[in-house]
Amino acid sequence: MRAERSLRPGEIVLGPFEVATGASEVQAFATAVGARAGEIPATFPIVWLSAPALKAALREAVGPDFLPVHESQSFDYVRPLVPGAALRMSAVARRESAPERLVVEAEATEFSGARALTMRVALRLVPLGSGEGA
Amino acid sequence: MTNPLARGDKMPETPVGPFDVAAVAAYAAASGDDNPLHLDPALAARAGFAAPPVHGMRLMAEIAPALAAWRPDMALKRLTGTFVEPLLIGEAATLSGRVLRVDDEILVRVTVQGPRRGPSLLAEAILVPKEGA
Structure with missing residues (x-):
């Protein structure tokens, strides 16, 4: 995602939100993935997509009739994440159909404005209630 | 380690999992990904799985440490992956790379390959030499 890119139809902007590499969150995540203490796991930023405000917006974008299944994920690391840092994250979510999908592109920047990382999440939306996967 | 990497070089294979219910619940709690598909056997059964699938991101979390153990002189610049087949709770997988x-x-x-025909995770990593390495 690039900040200067204009929105396409059907895209919704999420954020910016403040996110952080807080010691307790990093430690909890590192323990859960069996990583060494004191390191920030490469996939830790996925935690930021579970911030309550963002999660609620994503749930709304998915809608009640679908079960999201993680289809693909990417991280681009621009600057190393350091412990105890606060960053600003903004995201754009886009619904696709045939197949039903929600794609989220997020960018975390330092408060100086320097980009730290970008990530892209693709969720396949499995219809609930009838048909395959229900 | 300073010998340059060449096309075709292989990472050492490393075991991944099996993950039990507690491990999946711990990942759900720490990551905030509480999608009930991973936690609710009844919902997983409705989706056609014999047991809940492990979070794909839990599998992806194995890659960076495996790369760092293999080539501590390299930094991870990009990591991308597709979750092709589920890895269910209780199933073992193997991580390999080339x-x-x-x-x-x-x-x-x-690749993180479980017991199914397709891999559970098909990923690509871009490595660059660490500064000063």
Whole structure:
């Protein structure tokens, strides 16, 4: 995602939100993935997509009739994440159909404005209630 | 380690999992990904799975440490992956990797293969030499 890119139809902007590499969150995540203490796991930023405000917006974008299944994920690391840092994250979510999908592109920047990382999440939306996967 | 990587070089294979219910619940709690598909056997059954699938991101979390253990002189610049087949709770998998391309950057294809025909995770990592390495 690039900040200067204009929105396409059907895209919704999420954020910016403040996110952080807080010691307790990093430690909890590192323990859960069996990583060494004191390191920030490469996939830790996925935690930021579970911030309550963002999660609620994503749930709304998915809608009640679908079960999201993680289809693909990417991280681009621009600057190393350091412990105890606060960053600003903004995201754009886009619904696709045939197949039903929600794609989220997020960018975390330092408060100086320097980009730290970008990530892209693709969720396949499995219809609930009838048909395959229900 | 200073020997340069070459196309075709392989990472050592490493075991991944099996993950039990507690491990999946711990990942759900720590990551905030509480999608009930991973936690609710009844919902997983409705989706056609014999047991809840492990979070794909829990599998992806194995890649960076495996790369760092293999090549501590390299930094991870990009990590991308597709979750092809589920890995269910209780199932074991194997992580393997191979260098596909070497130029300014090194492209490594990493696979987490479980018991199904397709891989649970098909990933690509781009490595660059660490500064000063």
